[in-house]
Amino acid sequence: MATAVEVEHEWEYSYKDWEALKKAVDAGGGVLRVVMWELRHLEDAGRLGVHVRASISRNLLGLGLAHLPKELPSYQEQEAVIYKLGTPAAAVVDAVAGESNKEAEAALRRLNTSRDSEKLQAVTEKFAELSEILEG
Known part of the structure; x- marks a missing residue:
């Protein structure tokens, strides 16, 4: 920070x-x-x-x-x-905050089916951090 x-x-x-x-x-x-x-x-x-x-x-x-x-x-x-736009983090934000259920479904499916566990873990941690900030 x-x-x-x-x-x-x-x-x-x-x-x-x-x-x-x-x-x-x-x-x-x-x-x-x-x-x-x-x-x-x-x-x-x-x-x-x-x-x-x-x-x-x-x-x-x-x-x-x-x-x-x-x-x-x-x-x-x-x-x-x-x-940064165009990143996995941006896709998650768009999926959560977006208006298109189809795009949200696709972004979340890509996240859930990722074979790169390190990237998946990093995105999961960033998503948790972003959710915490949105809530607080």
């Missing part, structure tokens, strides 16, 4: 720009948990209002990334999970 150090009211941010965030997501296996003040900083905004959060979502999408929860939190101390 991203961390910051407060030194005389100056914050040290983990990501200098959107590309650095994308690299961190890639380095984290395509999934990264981030506190909202980090995203607010990248947006160069003072508050996490509805327009700022919409702009964050657009910037992430432009990088091939999405987030959970689907509606970003409005409080800077809350967390979001950033994930």
